[in-house]
Amino acid sequence: MEAASYDAGIAAAWSRARPELDTSPMDVFGRLRHLHSLHDLAMEKVFEGAALNPAESEVLVLLRHAPQPLVAGQLARQRGCSRAAISKILIKLDQRGLVSRDPHPADRRAALIRITPVGAELVDAIFPGQLALEASMLARLGPGRREQVVGALDALIAALSPGL
Numbered sequence: 001m002e003a004a005s006y007d008a009g010i011a012a013a014w015s016r017a018r019p020e021l022d023t024s025p026m027d028v029f030g031r032l033r034h035l036h037s038l039h040d041l042a043m044e045k046v047f048e049g050a051a052l053n054p055a056e057s058e059v060l061v062l063l064r065h066a067p068q069p070l071v072a073g074q075l076a077r078q079r080g081c082s083r084a085a086i087s088k089i090l091i092k093l094d095q096r097g098l099v100s101r102d103p104h105p106a107d108r109r110a111a112l113i114r115i116t117p118v119g120a121e122l123v124d125a126i127f128p129g130q131l132a133l134e135a136s137m138l139a140r141l142g143p144g145r146r147e148q149v150v151g152a153l154d155a156l157i158a159a160l161s162p163g164l
Contacts, residue, residue, distance in 0.1 A: 100113070
């Protein structure tokens with residue numbers, strides 16, 4: 001079932017059960033959830049048998065191109081996730097020797113996190129496959145349509161960011 005028809009059916013059901021509810025946010029967020037699921041399913045091909053999962057890869061990509069070591073809070077903000085979630089990822093990456101954590105000279109509670117050479121090699125091997133798959137997923141959009149989608153997503157991010 002298409003996301004739009006699924007959400008339309010659910011919205012209609014809510015409207016019958018609770019007519020006072022405005023179900024219009026489902027028009028946007030239902031599609032975003034569906035899009036996220038489609039991306040996750042496609043990425044299973046890239047990460048099948050890989051030594052990383054998508055969340056770990058995303059953290060390593062951020063560290064790979066950071067001009068200096070980062071602290072967990074910075075990584076959490078950049079990924080848009082909680083500190084607890086980033087902490088779990090960093091523990092696993094550290095245990096496998098993919099990141100190093102050094103004491104922060106100005107804050108005893110924080111650690112400076114950097115990617116190790118092994119982590120950089122691993123993400124350098126996996127990331128091109130992810131990009132290629134994402135490019136193939138977007139291939140049916142022409143350049144003009146792609147720019148429209150990017151513009152709409154940027155507008156949505158800007159609209160939601162102040163409320164976070």
